Amino acid sequence: MGKDLLEQLEKVKSLVRAHGGPRREVYLDLENSGLAFEEALAALQEAYRIYGNPSITHRPGWRALEVILEAEVGLMDLIGVSDGEIIFTHNGTEANNLAIMGFAKASRGRRKILVSQIEHLSIKFPAERLQENGFKLVEIPVDEEGFVDLDYLAGQVDGNTLMVSVAAVNHEIGTIQDLKAIAEVVRDKSPEAVIHTDACDALGRIPLDLEKAGVDMASFSGHKAFAPKGVGALYIREGIKIDPILHGQLSSQRLWPGAEDVPAIAGFAKALEILRRSFDECRYKMRRLRDLLINGLLGNIDGVMLNGPKGDRRAPDNANMSFLYCEGEALTVELSLRGVYVSSGSACTSRTLEPSHVLLAIGRPYEIAHGSILMKVSPMHEEEDIKYALEQIPEAVSRIRSISPKVMM
């Protein structure tokens, strides 16, 4: 084994030891790894007893197929579609890649792809790559709250437009786009252009009625919808042709080869069932906790601002705040020591020199982006969690600020 690897492992272990277990922990970094309903985790574990592969003609195989169909029915119901198919992948990233690259691969003729400036990297990067294959990419600008510029969009859609992809809810700043308006603008200029939405951060947070909205394809991520990890999904309207981008054993999933992860899909089915029966309850609870968090911070700290829209135009779970003179990565570490787990749009967390492209696209200067932290609440959080975060964050911010050069302030 590589000595380096063993050293790295030792280093992480001692880091975790040195960090210690904070007395209390509040996990708000749901952007980077979701929280699942307990019942969904139990369903996953339970489904490990099924074993079967849904393509095989025996009892465990049929039980596995039952699980998959349950998930398919549950998802179609929750997103308001009545035809088409659901392809299960392992996460939202795979679903987005399949939507963008698989659809481009199957298409003949049209070469223009439009995506908003603030798409998740699993949309942005595949779309950029397609330029190598002769596709033309246009990024649709957004306003300072992240809403796409419909006039600009209208000016860009034409007979050469293959597809338009705009996330239903932006993952960083919670902007809830008006999909129906977007679809109308697109159809008006080009009835054949296909409309895709990355709904990874919308499922379970806002009501979705995709058929009515005129959406043709939509991506989902299990762990973003309170299901276990290991599952994502792509909805494809009847009649839309997509080519596979991976190849192998034909499974019941025409477009994503390999044996289905039935236990993860069972967990997803359970999460969807919970969302169907208690969607409003979850949503209102999240909104209450979100507002408690946002208002608590706005009211108690100087030099703080909210990134993204307010109120009902913002996803009920999303709190993205910037703290002036407070570098975000240092703040994530300081908060971690206090048991509050968040992420930051700072350059220091991005492995490149650049901070969040979403914050830059809505016109935030670099220093505001560097000082941003992203927090998301869930139906699993309680008021006490938020209160604890509200105690810790101001202290953490002032500690980090106390390290900053005084000349700045």
Place this chain on the structure above:
Amino acid sequence: MGKDLLEQLEKVKSLVRAHGGPRREVYLDLENSGLAFEEALAALQEAYRIYGNPSITHRPGWRALEVILEAEVGLMDLIGVSDGEIIFTHNGTEANNLAIMGFAKASRGRRKILVSQIEHLSIKFPAERLQENGFKLVEIPVDEEGFVDLDYLAGQVDGNTLMVSVAAVNHEIGTIQDLKAIAEVVRDKSPEAVIHTDACDALGRIPLDLEKAGVDMASFSGHKAFAPKGVGALYIREGIKIDPILHGQLSSQRLWPGAEDVPAIAGFAKALEILRRSFDECRYKMRRLRDLLINGLLGNIDGVMLNGPKGDRRAPDNANMSFLYCEGEALTVELSLRGVYVSSGSACTSRTLEPSHVLLAIGRPYEIAHGSILMKVSPMHEEEDIKYALEQIPEAVSRIRSISPKVMM
């Protein structure tokens, strides 16, 4: 929701009901969906409490990274490599696609790809697809036990050869290839050609010493190695360049974007740990059960034959048997009613008109392929399980044969 979909769901449910739960169940269809160590399932469930994403600088993130490094260390140790990197995917199919397509994408110049005639479809199909991009594919023939023809291989490897891919253990007939001999033949003709092995069905079954064998890349599948589903891995030797085939958020996995499925990787790490400490025990137990199964069938049924090599040249878990005049798919259903779960290489199970390409490649006539069933044992099986299967299979075979046209026999 689609009425058809609801009908399908209803149909599967009533099918499962009509089938009923057999009094005793023995699951031997590990080819299509593996069985996991209980401890590995517990580790998966446990790791759901970590939440973190290994790219983020907070405690859960570092804990997640610890899990991933543990798995990486465990895998490198078990396969006998000391440098290079492990990329975690979600299954063996993804690892194989990355190995074949990602490596071809990154390569300049050489255009010839050699794979054996009996590769898994997740090798065969990507390799076939590459022909559309100007690559030349050559299939290396195998003998009647599935061993690759080294002379033929030697005749094909040349300065244009980009890569050679041969599975360490064949998934259907258990042939254990001599990787070292293959690598020597290849290096002798072209030192720069890269050697990949699909080791999905080798991990945990045969000792692997990939560095010594001269292998450059190797694919693995969690559920084939007694770990939970949701995890696969690709080992890439230091210095081999691969391009990603999916694009998105940079994770700690350079070549497979999207948040890592940390719980599944934790389950994999645990399975690897168990294999490291009790590899021989597992192996010998499987071989004993396998021989009990094979010999029990050979000795008790007429017109039965083993597909693939015997003894130590065969994977310790694999029993692939053909029953003359007994159609395999009907046999899987009959056995299912008796609680014994197997799969078949018959055309009827393949969604195409063709039976197993592996059985055809080793020269089995169609009717032998149609009458084949594939069974695999695991460390989780006990002698009683095999004895139960040995009671049921002869009865099932004779029932299916009793339906067959008498003229045939």
Place this chain on the structure above:
Amino acid sequence: MSSRIPLPYSPKVLELFRNPKNLGRMEDANAVATAGSLACGDMITIYLKIDEERIVDASFESYGCAANIATASLLTEMIKGKSLREAWGISWKQLSDELGGLPPIKYHCGVLAVGALRRAIRAYYRDRVKPDWLPEELTPDERHALEEEELMKILSRRIGGERV
């Protein structure tokens, strides 16, 4: 409609697979025919006892998947007591519907069963006066069965496998 290929059998297929009716060779049959082959992996033999152009008894043997067996069982049950003309009129679509819908990749089972029956009926008339309703030309369902057999011959030759 979901375009997923649905593999599950209906409970009816499972039931007929479990307890097929009219199974076995019929010694005193006066019309026999087979469709498919061992190499195809699907083969149905239909035995008919015909009296005054009416099927008084029918049985089958089948080498094939569970759907194949269930289809043959159903077909033989359906034709008993029917006139040859009525039996000729049964289509594979009807069989599939009666079975609660065969998975698409199993349609050929229905096709084979109908193919075997029609071959048996033609065999019956080989040395007899052909009735008006019996077409000279092969019907689409018969051609379908033939095509399946031909395809397998080609596939077998291609890889050099022996055929039975």
Place this chain on the structure above:
Amino acid sequence: MSSRIPLPYSPKVLELFRNPKNLGRMEDANAVATAGSLACGDMITIYLKIDEERIVDASFESYGCAANIATASLLTEMIKGKSLREAWGISWKQLSDELGGLPPIKYHCGVLAVGALRRAIRAYYRDRVKPDWLPEELTPDERHALEEEELMKILSRRIGGERV
């Protein structure tokens, strides 16, 4: 060696982040310099009190990630009591090693700290006679820091963000 980008800090970085030494503005410093900028997301100010070419006290302020803060803390601790010449000789590699290895994407933290220190030393000699050991040309570490700053200026201009 695994080519995975390892993000974890060493326990030492975490410890120095938690309890940085020599933190804060120094009112009676006789050499001060800053490297990086708010827009970069990384900025270190180094304060030195120099007496007879020896650093008798040092402190820092930092706007940046945990590694940035730890590096500045370590550097100021290392240079206290050293002659300017000795302090000049400290490389970012040394800092990274002392910290138990910075993750590769955090190397610029070390670079910035060294850059700030050398700027402060140059500043000290601005109105004084320059010693022989002080190169006229910028050293690679200094250029590195400059490049980081330049890169950010370009990036900021490109997207029209304001710079502080």
